[in-house]
Every structure is written in C-alpha cells, then in structure tokens.
Amino acid sequence: MTxxxxxxxxxxxxxxxxxxxxxxxxxxxxxxxxxxxxxxxxGGSPVVIPTLYWRDGDNIYWHGSSASRxxxxxxxxxxxxxxxxxxxxxxxxxxxxxxxxxxxxxxFGTPHKLNGDAEKLKQLELFMEAVFxxxxxxxxxxxxxxxxxxxxxxxxxxxxxxxxxxxxxGDDEEDYALPVWAGVLPVSVNYGRPEPCTRFAGTAEPPIxxxxxxxxx
Amino acid sequence: MTxxxxxxxxxxxxxxxxxxxxxxxxxxxxxxxxxxxxxxxxGGSPVVIPTLYWRDGDNIYWHGSSASRxxxxxxxxxxxxxxxxxxxxxxxxxxxxxxxxxxxxxxFGTPHKLNGDAEKLKQLELFMEAVFxxxxxxxxxxxxxxxxxxxxxxxxxxxxxxxxxxxxxGDDEEDYALPVWAGVLPVSVNYGRPEPCTRFAGTAEPPIxxxxxxxxx
Numbered sequence: 001m002t003x004x005x006x007x008x009x010x011x012x013x014x015x016x017x018x019x020x021x022x023x024x025x026x027x028x029x030x031x032x033x034x035x036x037x038x039x040x041x042x043g044g045s046p047v048v049i050p051t052l053y054w055r056d057g058d059n060i061y062w063h064g065s066s067a068s069r070x071x072x073x074x075x076x077x078x079x080x081x082x083x084x085x086x087x088x089x090x091x092x093x094x095x096x097x098x099x100x101x102x103x104x105x106x107x108f109g110t111p112h113k114l115n116g117d118a119e120k121l122k123q124l125e126l127f128m129e130a131v132f133x134x135x136x137x138x139x140x141x142x143x144x145x146x147x148x149x150x151x152x153x154x155x156x157x158x159x160x161x162x163x164x165x166x167x168x169x170g171d172d173e174e175d176y177a178l179p180v181w182a183g184v185l186p187v188s189v190n191y192g193r194p195e196p197c198t199r200f201a202g203t204a205e206p207p208i209x210x211x212x213x214x215x216x217x
Numbered sequence: 218m219t220x221x222x223x224x225x226x227x228x229x230x231x232x233x234x235x236x237x238x239x240x241x242x243x244x245x246x247x248x249x250x251x252x253x254x255x256x257x258x259x260g261g262s263p264v265v266i267p268t269l270y271w272r273d274g275d276n277i278y279w280h281g282s283s284a285s286r287x288x289x290x291x292x293x294x295x296x297x298x299x300x301x302x303x304x305x306x307x308x309x310x311x312x313x314x315x316x317x318x319x320x321x322x323x324x325f326g327t328p329h330k331l332n333g334d335a336e337k338l339k340q341l342e343l344f345m346e347a348v349f350x351x352x353x354x355x356x357x358x359x360x361x362x363x364x365x366x367x368x369x370x371x372x373x374x375x376x377x378x379x380x381x382x383x384x385x386x387g388d389d390e391e392d393y394a395l396p397v398w399a400g401v402l403p404v405s406v407n408y409g410r411p412e413p414c415t416r417f418a419g420t421a422e423p424p425i426x427x428x429x430x431x432x433x434x
Contacts (some may be wrong), residue, residue, distance in 0.1 A: 001350065007281055008258070009259070009264075034295045035303050037256075037265050037299055037301070037345050038265070039253040039254075039256035039263035039264065039297070040263050041261070041262070041263050042226070042397040043226070044258070044295075045226065045258070045295045045297070046257050046258050046263055046264075046295060046296060046297045046326065047226075047258035047263075047293070048255070048256035048265055048297045048298070048299040049252050049299065049323075050299060050301035050319065050321050052311055057288075063243040072351070078261075078262045078263060079263060080256070080262070080263045080264050080265045081265070082254055082265040082266065082267060084254070084267035086251065086252050086258050086406070088409075088412075089349075089426075090354075091349075092358050093356065093357065093426060094309065094356055094359070095341055095345060095353065095356050095359050095363075096359060096360075096362070096363040096366075096367070098345070100269060102267065103406070104267050106266075108262065114316055122413050128312060128315070130237075131306070132306075132308075135242035137308065138397045138398075139311055139312050139397060140310065140311055140392065140395060142311070142312050142313060143313075146312075146313040147323065149284075149313075151311070168412075168415065168416075169414055171416075175357065176416050178419075179419040179420075179421055180352075180355045180356060180406060180419070180421055181355075181387070181411075181413070181417065181419065181421040181422060181424060182411045182413070182414040182416075183411055183412050183413040183414040183417055183425050184411070184414075185408055185409070185411050185412075185423065185426065186407070186408065186409030186410070186412065187281075187406060187407070187408060187409070188407055188409060189303075189404060189405070189407075190404070190405055190406075191402055191403065191404060192305075192402070192403030192404070192405060194401070194402050194403075195305075195385075195389070195400050195401045195402075195403065196397075196398070196399070196400040197383075197386055197400040198385065199388075199393050199396065199398040199399075199403075200399045200400055201318040202395075202396040202397070202398065204397055205395055205398060206226060206257065206398050206400070206402065207308060207402070209306075209400060209402065215380070216299070
C-alpha cells in the first residue's frame with residue numbers, strides 16, 4: 001500500500017496486502033475498462049445498475065437518458081461505483097485455495113449532474129475518444145435536444161480503493177505434491193470482428209479501439 | 218416480455234421492450250458467467266462488492282471467507298445482485314445513438330447463510346463443476362476446518378429481471394446516409410492459454426472449462 005485510505009469505510013479489512021489507496025493504481029484499474037456497477041439506496045433498499053463510465057482527471061463520469069431511474073436515483077445521494085476486471089481463474093490443489101485473479105476499484109461519493117452544455121459536450125467527446133480515438137470528429141454534431149435528453153453524472157475519485165490479486169495459487173505446503181493440474185487460467189475481454197450495420201453502404205474503416213483490450217480475429 | 222414482474226421495484230421503467238421477467242431468460246443470463254456485483258446497505262450507505270456466484274435451481278449462491286465483511290454485511294439484509302455481460306459496442310452515425318449490446322440480470326432478495334456441512338459441500342461441488350466439469354473429484358477432500366472458514370450465502374431468484382440489448386444501431390432516418398462507419402463491435406470474455414503453477418510437476422491436463430465462454434489460443 002502506497003497511500004492511506006481516505007475514510008474508514010473504504011479501508012480494506014481483510015487481505016489488505018491486496019489493497020491500495022494509491023491514485024495511480026486506482027486510475028489504472030478504471031482506465032482499463034468502461035463497464036462499472038453503480039449502487040445506491042432507493043427506499044431503504046440497495047439497487048445495483050450496470051453502466052458505462054469514463055474518467056477525466058480526478059473525476060469519474062457516467063451518463064444516460066435524462067429519464068433514467070438510475071441517474072435520477074443516484075444524483076445527489078451517496079453511491080458506490082465498483083469496477084471489476086476478472087483476469088483469471090486460480091486453480092489450486094484443493095477446492096479451498098481456488099481463487100480468482102482480478103483488479104477492482106471501488107469509489108464512494110455523491111455524484112452531481114453536469115449542467116452547462118459546453119461541459120456536457122466536452123465530457124461526451126472525452127468518453128468517445130477514450131474508447132474510440134478519432135471518432136468524435138467523424139460524427140455529426142450533437143443537437144441541443146440530444147444534449148438536453150442526456151444526463152451526465154460526475155463524482156470525485158476521493159474516497160476510493162483498489163484491490164488486486166495476481167499470480168499462481170497458494171496451496172498448503174503438503175498439497176503441492178498432489179497430481180492435480182494447478183495454475184492460472186487467464187480470462188480476458190476481447191474485441192471481435194466488426195459487424196457493419198446492414199444499412200452501412202460507405203467505405204469508412206471500422207473504428208480503432210482503445211482501452212488496452214486485446215483484439216481477436 | 219413473457220412474464221410479469223414479481224414486485225414493482227423490479228419492473229423496468231424505460232425501454233421495457235428490452236426487459237424480461239421470464240425465469241428461463243434470467244437463468245440463461247446468470248448461467249453465462251460467474252462474476253456478479255452484490256450491493257447492500259451499510260450504515261445507510263450503499264456498498265457494491267464483486268463476487269463469483271453460481272446457480273442451483275431457483276437459488277443463487279455466493280461465498281467467501283467467514284471473516285468477509287461483505288458476507289457478514291449482506292447476510293439477513295436486503296441485497297441486489299447484478300450480473301452483466303457486455304456483448305458489444307453499438308456504433309451509430311451520431312454520438313447520441315451510440316449504445317452497448319449487453320445481457321444483465323438483477324435479483325433483489327435477502328440472502329441466508331448455509332449451515333449444514335453436507336449442504337455446504339454439495340454447493341461447493343456444484344460451483345466447481347459448473348465452471349470446471351470433472352475437477353471436484355480430482356481434488357483432495359475439503360477439511361472440516363476449511364468448511365467452517367467458508368461462508369456460503371443463498372438467495373431465491375424470485376424478485377428478478379433481465380435486460381438485454383442486441384442488434385445494430387438505431388439511427389435517425391436522415392443519418393443513415395452519413396459516411397461514418399456504423400455497426401457493432403463485438404466484445405467477449407475469453408479464456409487464454411493455461412499457465413501452470415511453477416511448482417506443478419505432474420502430467421495432468423489443464424481443466425476443461427464450461428460456462429459457454431470461447432477459448433482463445
């Protein structure tokens with residue numbers, strides 16, 4: 001651990017050698033993907049909704065329709081946004097020591113809604129460019145009506161932690177001699193071959209993707 | 218939609234043509250993976266924790282160390298367990314109509330802890346066999362101490378919904394003629410080449426994996 005937890009609730013209680021409060025580590029986990037899960041409390045009950053997110057400096061953003069129940073439910077109230085990348089199955093010599101390699105980040109905070117059109121447009125462009133560099137300028141301009149129909153929430157990455165497991169299984173010493181296969185089965189998220197829209201008649205190339213994901217095919 | 222929502226909070230409010238309350242649809246989403254996000258309320262605040270899960274009939278299960286803060290925090294209180302598979306980026310002719318293809322399932326409920334050793338062992342075996350068919354019998358038996366150190370939570374899949382988006386972008390009619398590339402960029406979770414533990418000296422083959430995921434390499 002290279003930094004202290006911002007608050008007690010974000011402090012890792014168990015296996016804290018896997019935890020980090022270092023902003024660089026947290027940012028690296030966030031920047032490696034774009035799918036997160038937002039939790040908020042609605043009528044006393046927890047609700048967890050998947051969302052795409054992006055980061056700009058010290059803030060994390062997510063967006064959707066202005067009519068979205070999640071965006072209206074989360075704005076101005078406490079949320080927990082969690083991002084998890086499953087990197088592998090850790091196959092030990094006993095069931096008990098099976099595990100998973102993963103990188104996760106958890107951010108607590110209270111999101112606020114972006115209001116200015118210029119700020120909203122800037123963030124929409126940043127999101128597009130984070131995933132598909134160069135694409136934003138190829139698209140027709142966003143209309144005022146579309147901007148109004150889009151809600152963007154922003155939240156500072158202040159109260160956050162990362163948790164990471166890497167490496168081989170850790171077995172009981174007397175189990176290492178057992179003949180069962182042991183090691184790591186890597187898991188990754190990959191892009192497949194682009195599938196053009198049947199109504200696409202142009203000659204433009206498919207977009208180049210960022211995010212550090214690997215391409216198959 | 219082929220079935221009615223069990224309760225009002227699980228009813229999809231927007232784009233409800235993407236929603237389903239059909240158990241077969243929900244089960245198919247759950248059975249296609251093993252990574253979920255559990256949300257619960259702790260001290261009035263939402264907490265979202267990643268976990269591996271499995272399904273047995275009408276119940277969903279997850280587990281971990283008996284010392285786990287998440288398992289102790291979630292037992293006997295309301296949770297929302299959400300599972301999301303990102304299937305593709307939907308690239309439209311405008312920024313506004315960009316979307317994602319995905320399958321998600323959301324389950325509300327109050328989990329309870331499994332108590333009997335026989336029931337716990339049965340579920341641990343089911344979990345292992347769901348991911349790695351044939352592996353459980355290759356492992357040394359689980360000890361009583363390991364079983365005691367493992368907490369398993371179970372929750373009925375009663376109050377649940379699925380939400381699925383598939384297919385090409387839906388653009389504004391006047392935008393289809395624009396020359397920008399449009400279509401779907403598929404995203405999938407893949408297994409990579411197994412990495413044997415450096416202390417593995419046996420001749421056993423790597424496990425065969427289930428879950429319907431594709432294998433790369």
